[in-house]
Amino acid sequence: MKVLAHFLIKERHNGKDFKVSLELITDRDYIEDNNIIDTLKKVKTIALIGASSKPERDSYKVMAFLMNEGYQVFPVNPLLEGTTILNREVYRCLKDIPLPIDMIDVFRQSKYLYDIVVEAKQANITHIWTQLGVTNVKSEVLALESGINIIVNRCPAIEIPRLNLALKTD
Numbered sequence: 001m002k003v004l005a006h007f008l009i010k011e012r013h014n015g016k017d018f019k020v021s022l023e024l025i026t027d028r029d030y031i032e033d034n035n036i037i038d039t040l041k042k043v044k045t046i047a048l049i050g051a052s053s054k055p056e057r058d059s060y061k062v063m064a065f066l067m068n069e070g071y072q073v074f075p076v077n078p079l080l081e082g083t084t085i086l087n088r089e090v091y092r093c094l095k096d097i098p099l100p101i102d103m104i105d106v107f108r109q110s111k112y113l114y115d116i117v118v119e120a121k122q123a124n125i126t127h128i129w130t131q132l133g134v135t136n137v138k139s140e141v142l143a144l145e146s147g148i149n150i151i152v153n154r155c156p157a158i159e160i161p162r163l164n165l166a167l168k169t170d
Helices: 032-043 060-069 109-123 137-145 156-162
Strands: 003-013 016-026 045-049 071-078 103-107 127-130 149-151
Touching: 016 149, 032 127, 032 149, 045 149, 060 071, 060 156, 103 109, 109 127, 109 137, 137 149
Parallel strands: 045 071, 045 103, 103 127, 127 149
Antiparallel strands: 003 016
């Protein structure tokens, strides 16, 4: 991976000062194809965070794409809990999903990413994927320090065709 900088993050969280010493930051746009391929081949179950029931929304389209590729996708949206999207029950949060989840695909604003990473860590999620424009250094650091593979600012519905991956499991 490409090293961009060494720096120290100092922030105030829940009324307390804390520091995170970061040894390196990688270029978000420089993610090795092998990491993407390995991730897409390893995962079988995906929780789609920020799922929408509106067919014109990207989250709906990507969910349909991932299901067509053979992944078992669980939509997560507390506002749609108990409804269905593409014949899949919508869950309020990760802990409500009845099966182990391999990866989350995040369709939420960057400001919510830290809490999503915390929830993923608590649920023992091993892979986090954030959609185009969803980036947050503090969240990425937490994921990496927690041993979670994180791919940011990418879309699997773009990457799978770009890499010419045939992932369907019949």
